[in-house]
Amino acid sequence: MAKLAGVSGSTASLAFSGGSISSATRERVLTAARELNYSGPDPRARSLRQGRSGIVGVIIEDRVLNSFRDPMTLAALDGISQELGEGSGLLLLTATGDGESTIQSAVFDAAIFMGCSPHLARSIEIMRQRNVPMVAIEGQAFDGVLAVNIDNRHASAELAALVHTLGHRRLATVTLPLTSVRERAQLTDELVKTATTAVSLDRLLGARQVFANLGGIVAAGSSSDEGFAAGMELLSRPAEERPTAILAQSDLLAVGVIRAAEALALVVPRDVTVVGFDGARIEGFTDHDLTTVRQPATEKGRAAGSAVTALLAGETPGDVSLSSVLHVGSTSGPPAG
């Protein structure tokens, strides 16, 4: 025990954690510590004793690269980080949901799920037993998990209504992945039934409030490449069959769809209306002003962070619901003819 050296017992503890102690003694302790190459309390022991580690777990279900290439997810992470400050670290855990992951053996005081599906039910169960506060950002509702959501369904319906008002009747959607499978596919009812990703499902259901049987393509992720591929598939048809409007579930997808349209010599919005979702500022997309819904991405993170803080302080904050705002840009217009 390094403390017994120069001075005394656990008075050292106070010296390091800034307890009430005479500054003379504190000096003595600190110099003694230096001579003995003692660098302050061991974080592990401290966290055992205090029952707190200052770590907040952030659980994502995909690879790091895929998750944070999406500007909205990254913004949310940034919001969390801002709100929690330098006082606490963010423990990034990727849980694909298969076996026992680190999530069960890792040290953290609270958990934030970012867009996670119910695959993690078992992990959640364990954390609940341990009394670890949990917050889910746009995840499926779970008992004992505080939810931070945006009005996906409503906003999506609003966007669809706009398109409907413009006069469009034959349209298609490009959705985000509905499950953890990352493969492009036709949007079928069967697929919808097995959907586990709340965000995608809500946005779809919102759109279907206006266009009941809306079909289209499920993308393998949120990128303009995926949007391009889906766009090519949807728009490579004779004008009479081709959708006159496409609802993409993210701005990145929408940008890809627009590129596909241009590659097919179609003019947006004259030949086809394209709308997105997110309100992301996309590098190099300056030719058009995308019609979309702007969601408060950073705010989601902040709200989650502040909820965690409150929960750790023993308070009992309620669910949070944030709202997005419609932005009518230049990529939507009445159908041709």
Added chain:
Amino acid sequence: MAKLAGVSGSTASLAFSGGSISSATRERVLTAARELNYSGPDPRARSLRQGRSGIVGVIIEDRVLNSFRDPMTLAALDGISQELGEGSGLLLLTATGDGESTIQSAVFDAAIFMGCSPHLARSIEIMRQRNVPMVAIEGQAFDGVLAVNIDNRHASAELAALVHTLGHRRLATVTLPLTSVRERAQLTDELVKTATTAVSLDRLLGARQVFANLGGIVAAGSSSDEGFAAGMELLSRPAEERPTAILAQSDLLAVGVIRAAEALALVVPRDVTVVGFDGARIEGFTDHDLTTVRQPATEKGRAAGSAVTALLAGETPGDVSLSSVLHVGSTSGPPAG
């Protein structure tokens, strides 16, 4: 002690950590645990006892958003995550270098610095005393910190040589930030002297091996907006004074410079040659094939991850140096006239 319940003492430990134990007993322990709502060993206590937490700290000096908006940094993080696998979590620590940050009190077994400056000297000192293995990705060399680097200087010189060979003699550079100050500025010798960011400095020095007094602008970050602003500043001059080539220290900056050129009605590469650095796939930048240097970004992360694994296993791996490869695209050409 939950264990004393259904069965026995600390035999439970073996049941959970998979020690040699009769599977009958294990079953008994596990069911008893379930009934008692005992969810396995407490991570905090376990980590104290074992001296291992399964957590690797990743230290960045900027906001989360700024750091990971850069595709290279994100790719490196992904590489780390891939290499370490689900077995260990990544603890994201933002250390601006001011006061005592979480870095000193956080629980982790090893640390990876991503592009960190010597501001963290004190933190590093502490971790060294604690015997926490450290790896730096493109950071300044530090005693006891394993370095994972790419050949910034060499690659930059190679790129500059290409431009020189093409016949350019009047040029400018747009560098990444040289210090932790995020402000656009003229590149002065004074600024270079106070530089703390190894990457930027190395790339500059490499270019100066070919163009001795190369001047230009220090950007406030790696984004096309910054590149645009710098490009406007450099290119808004009469043709006789205007640089005929611009060396940007990142692809995002280069893209911005090209946009600035286009905004000024200059044609690339006829009126001005623009080269980047990174080899990033940039969303929506498809008109040009950027002349640049492709660096192995994911590899950097993997190398760091694998070094950490080795260090934790008690091995003593050496520094890693990865090399980039020149890519001659369509944004470079001989000077006009």
Added chain:
DNA sequence: CTGTTAGCGCGTTCAG
């Protein structure tokens, strides 16, 4: 203001 005592929850001995 300082020193003493008693665990935090677990992994590891060592004897049975």
Added chain:
DNA sequence: CTGAACGCGCTAACAG
């Protein structure tokens, strides 16, 4: 293969 004792490094409470 099991059960009992000990200690990891620290800190909350209390006694001096």
